[in-house]
Amino acid sequence: MAAITAQSTMSQEEQTFADRTIVAHSGMPGALLGILQQVQEHNSHKYLTAEILEYVAEKADIPLARIYSVATFFAQFNLDPQGEHSICICRGTACHTHGSRSLLQRLRHELALPDDDTEPSSITTPDGRFTVRVVACFGQCALAPVMEVDHAIFGHVNEQTLERELQHLGRKK
Ligand code: FES
Structure with a gap:
């Protein structure tokens, strides 16, 4: 692509x-x-x-x-072109205290994106396949840490969940 x-x-x-x-x-x-x-x-x-x-x-x-x-x-609106797949990690307080920072770090590493919190809240891989976004809260704090993949919400996310979803989407570094 x-x-x-x-x-x-x-x-x-x-x-x-x-x-x-x-x-x-x-x-x-x-x-x-x-x-x-x-x-x-x-x-x-x-x-x-x-x-x-x-x-x-x-x-x-x-x-x-x-x-x-x-x-x-509203976080649902994008002002930049989005990749084929969207992966959004919550950076709200509940998710942060349950490890969302390290999930984001791992995700960026897996997709060879810079791990830089000064980057825009939405960044797309150069091949246009994945957009990684962050949000302030999904309103699902009881499920922290929360991730959204192509409009599907995942709760109690860990590194295994992340790896499984990336494989499901056919991630290639
Ligand atoms: S802080 Fe993550 S869903 Fe509310």
Whole structure:
């Protein structure tokens, strides 16, 4: 798979999808969240480009600043291209005290990514296969430490769980 790069423009097909999604959510409570979820899911690299956010703002008649505040507040939204598989480790207090830091360290090592907490909260392997993310809390603290792999939540994660999931995803260093 070729390395992924940021998209610069929306295709006609993406615009049509966004138009339909905005109409479908018209007048619904939480419409903006639903619109952003669907247009992100529709994007081939599962992220919200600046063009998408501007387009939704204009077509849905919502201030762009509000759209950005929603897109940056909720961990489910991505502002960078995402890899084929997403692995997210919780860095909240409960997970931290149950070893999430060493899980993250191991994960980065296994995927040959820099183990650097000054890196952005989302980093993708150069081949575009894996995106490693961190979140502040999944709201599942009783299961600490918690990891999410491609939208599936895993609780009481240890290094064996991590290794098993990486093998399941066909990790190659
Ligand atoms: S601190 Fe990790 S799920 Fe809450």
